Structure formats: structure tokens, C-alpha cells
Amino acid sequence: xxxxxxxxxxxxxxxxxxxxxxxxxxxxxxxxxxxxxxxxxxxxxxxxxxxxxxxxxxxxxxxxxxxxxxxxxxxxxxxxxxxxxxxxxxxxxxxxxxxxxxxxx
Numbered sequence: 001x002x003x004x005x006x007x008x009x010x011x012x013x014x015x016x017x018x019x020x021x022x023x024x025x026x027x028x029x030x031x032x033x034x035x036x037x038x039x040x041x042x043x044x045x046x047x048x049x050x051x052x053x054x055x056x057x058x059x060x061x062x063x064x065x066x067x068x069x070x071x072x073x074x075x076x077x078x079x080x081x082x083x084x085x086x087x088x089x090x091x092x093x094x095x096x097x098x099x100x101x102x103x104x105x
């Protein structure tokens with residue numbers, strides 16, 4: 001996984017991040033004191049500030065039907081996968097990933 005934007009690239013290694021297991025969960029780093037290492041229930045915790053755009057548990061990359069999908073985990077604003085909006089107020093919460101490069105916003 002490689003960051004596409006400047007803000008996220010400052011929070012990840014320059015050569016990207018290898019997902020060791022699935023589901024791979026992405027969310028906002030917790031600002032609450034006492035949380036172990038930010039947000040314990042996510043594999044990639046990103047910084048965000050008020051007003052928050054990223055939920056504490058925003059989306060997950062999972063396997064489904066022999067392929068890979070992105071599942072919005074009930075985020076308020078939703079997730080965009082290769083131009084398709086999922087989650088938020090929409091009933092659709094899953095979008096497939098395609099072989100090659102994908103964009104998750």
C-alpha cells in the first residue's frame with residue numbers, strides 16, 4: 001500500500017506499507033489518553049484533526065469471493081474506491097479492488 005497524498009505520505013514509510021494479514025483496518029489515530037499506541041483496533045492509524053474526516057475505524061481491506069474488497073466500516077462520510085462511493089449514508093458498503101493499482105479515498 002502506497003500513499004497518494006502528501007499528508008498520508010508523511011505518516012507512512014517512503015516505500016509504502018505491506019499488509020501482513022487481512023482484514024487490514026484503517027482509521028483515525030485516537031487522541032484519547034490511555035489508548036495503547038493510538039488506536040488499537042486498526043492496522044494503520046492516521047492523524048486527523050477536527051473537524052474529523054476519518055473515522056476511528058473507517059474501512060477494511062478484506063477477501064471476499066476469491067478477490068479483494070474494501071468495506072466501509074460505518075464511517076460518517078463514506079469511502080471512495082476507484083471513483084465509486086461506498087458507506088456513509090449509502091446502503092452499499094463494499095467495493096471490489098481490481099488487479100493492479102487502486103485508489104482509496
